[in-house]
Amino acid sequence: GAGVSQSPSxxxxxxxxxxxxxxxxxxxxxxxYWYRQSLGQGLEFLIYFQGNSAxxxxxxxxxxxxxxxTGGSVSTLTIQRTQQExxxxxxxxxxxxxxxxxxxxxxxxxTVL
Amino acid sequence: AQSxxxxxxxxxxxxxxxLELGCNYSYGGTVNLFWYVQYPGQHLQLLLKYxxxxxxxxxxxxxxxxxxxxxxxxxxxxxxxxxxxxxEYFCAVRDQTGANxxxxxxxxxxTVIx
Numbered sequence: 001g002a003g004v005s006q007s008p009s010x011x012x013x014x015x016x017x018x019x020x021x022x023x024x025x026x027x028x029x030x031x032x033y034w035y036r037q038s039l040g041q042g043l044e045f046l047i048y049f050q051g052n053s054a055x056x057x058x059x060x061x062x063x064x065x066x067x068x069x070t071g072g073s074v075s076t077l078t079i080q081r082t083q084q085e086x087x088x089x090x091x092x093x094x095x096x097x098x099x100x101x102x103x104x105x106x107x108x109x110x111t112v113l
Numbered sequence: 114a115q116s117x118x119x120x121x122x123x124x125x126x127x128x129x130x131x132l133e134l135g136c137n138y139s140y141g142g143t144v145n146l147f148w149y150v151q152y153p154g155q156h157l158q159l160l161l162k163y164x165x166x167x168x169x170x171x172x173x174x175x176x177x178x179x180x181x182x183x184x185x186x187x188x189x190x191x192x193x194x195x196x197x198x199x200x201e202y203f204c205a206v207r208d209q210t211g212a213n214x215x216x217x218x219x220x221x222x223x224t225v226i227x
Contacts, residue, residue: 035157037207043149043157089207102151102201104217 002026004105006092012111013082021077021108025094032075033095033102034067038088046090049075050098082112117206119218126194127226134189134221136178136204146187147205148178151220157203163187174198196227 005024013019025032034046045059049069060066064082069075079086089109093102116139126132138144148160161172168180178189187204204218 043147043159043205045157102157102220104203106216 004092004094004103006090006105006108008108009106010109010111012113014113015084016081018078018080019082019110021079021090021110023075023077023092023094023105025073025075025092026096026103027073029094029096029103030072031095031098031102032069033093034075034077035091035093036088037091037107038085043091046077079110082110084112086110087112117204117216117218119202119204119221121221122219123222123224125224125226128196129193132189132191132194132198132223134202134204134223136187136189136218138185138187138204138206138216140206141185145207146178146180147207148172148176148187148189149203149205151201151203153200160189160202194223194225196225199223199225 004026007022011019023032030051032049035043036046037043046065047060047067048056051072064080067075067077075092077090087110089107091107092105095102118137120135124134146163149157150160151157160176161170161178163170163178163180170178172178176189176191178187180187189202191198201220201222203220206216
């Protein structure tokens with residue numbers, strides 16, 4: 001079956017521009033996570049969606065970051081007015097049960113020039 | 114594309130037993146290597162990482178991993194596990210060329226029996 005997919009695989013943008021990153025979780029998975037990994041750093045939690053509950057946004061680094069999940073499936077992570085420090089690999093994961101085992105997508109590599 | 118293999122899907126050990134979880138990757142160039150852990154009900158956290166230098170890496174909570182370049186391996190070890198080590202363990206590899214993306218293995222579930 002299909003796994004978690006993310007698009008685009010690579011994104012290069014100019015400082016100050018907005019970007020949208022997309023995640024398609026595994027069908028039927030109720031939980032969805034966004035993480036990022038900056039160069040030389042470990043994985044950093046950003047946001048967690050579970051069903052229709054209010055998302056856990058505790059990991060979002062600033063108000064330039066936002067995410068939504070439409071219809072309990074596809075999720076979009078939006079970064080407004082990108083900065084060079086936003087350059088990282090952004091990973092999405094989904095899980096069939098709340099805080100259960102996670103299945104990761106391939107990631108989107110974001111480069112802000 | 115890089116692939117990461119974790120051959121042990123579920124490992125069950127008694128407390129005080131020694132642990133070794135396998136991780137192999139396919140890319141032969143320069144890589145960064147990571148082990149992450151997800152405890153029940155929690156998010157992922159970094160256990161340890163290897164970028165360069167001493168191939169034997171010490172991490173948190175008594176874990177260590179050894180990078181063996183000739184075997185494309187980065188196995189995770191702990192001499193004596195505890196019940197609190199029950200978790201899901203993920204190996205991850207980032208290659209230093211091309212897209213520089215991070216590739217995760219499928220994970221190994223460790224259950225430690227008191």
